[in-house]
Amino acid sequence: MIVRDAAPGDLPAVAAIYTHYVLRTTVTFNTHVMTPREWTQRYTTSVAEGPYHLLVAEREQQVVGYVETQRFRPKPAYDRSLELSVYVAPDEGGQGVGGALYAALFARLAATEFHRAYAVVALPNDASVRFHERWGFVHRGTLTEAGHKFGRYLDVAYYERAL
Numbered sequence: 001m002i003v004r005d006a007a008p009g010d011l012p013a014v015a016a017i018y019t020h021y022v023l024r025t026t027v028t029f030n031t032h033v034m035t036p037r038e039w040t041q042r043y044t045t046s047v048a049e050g051p052y053h054l055l056v057a058e059r060e061q062q063v064v065g066y067v068e069t070q071r072f073r074p075k076p077a078y079d080r081s082l083e084l085s086v087y088v089a090p091d092e093g094g095q096g097v098g099g100a101l102y103a104a105l106f107a108r109l110a111a112t113e114f115h116r117a118y119a120v121v122a123l124p125n126d127a128s129v130r131f132h133e134r135w136g137f138v139h140r141g142t143l144t145e146a147g148h149k150f151g152r153y154l155d156v157a158y159y160e161r162a163l
């Protein structure tokens with residue numbers, strides 16, 4: 001398995017992984033499927049032109065997971081904070097893909113001015129909670145019933161890691 005910067009040609013595979021979690025799970029609060037145009041726009045304005053990241057894990061020429069960084073909040077004082085999103089293909093979990101993505105990402109972030117990384121985890125998501133704790137994230141608080149998806153309210157936990 002290799003981890004590399006995503007190219008525009010990876011966006012359909014990245015979108016396919018994310019769409020699974022949008023449509024079938026509550027691990028993301030998104031409820032609509034992002035269009036190819038939305039993926040391209042996000043990639044162009046925040047990754048290709050910087051300063052954010054989209055890395056893919058590839059095994060046998062198949063994208064099996066990805067991690068992206070995005071702005072944490074809009075206001076300028078948040079410039080040095082970012083939010084992480086990591087998604088592994090549904091049949092590829094628990095095999096080190098997420099860990100390989102985070103290892104590569106944190107190596108890159110070490111050379112940047114980013115200061116804090118946040119994972120915003122919709123609950124319940126035991127795999128993500130354990131995964132982030134294993135990667136040194138600290139639980140900073142949980143908002144109760146902040147989300148509503150598939151007819152029920154959902155809590156969301158904030159995990160923080162110093163960079």
Ligand SMILES: CC(C)(COP(=O)(O)OP(=O)(O)OC[C@H]1O[C@@H](n2cnc3c(N)ncnc32)[C@H](O)[C@@H]1OP(=O)(O)O)[C@@H](O)C(=O)NCCC(=O)NCCS
Pocket residue numbers: 021027085086087088089092093094095096097098099100119120121122125126127128130131132134
């Ligand atoms: C969370 C996720 C990214 C972890 O990636 P992964 O490739 O499965 O994780 P790894 O194989 O690298 O495992 C690293 C650690 O994560 C934890 N973990 C991974 N899968 C787990 C599971 N099913 N249950 C509990 N812990 C799990 C473990 O602590 C594991 O370390 P260990 O095996 O030494 O105990 C992946 O499971 C995933 O994509 N889940 C669905 C999407 C999602 O929830 N994304 C995060 C949104 S906040």
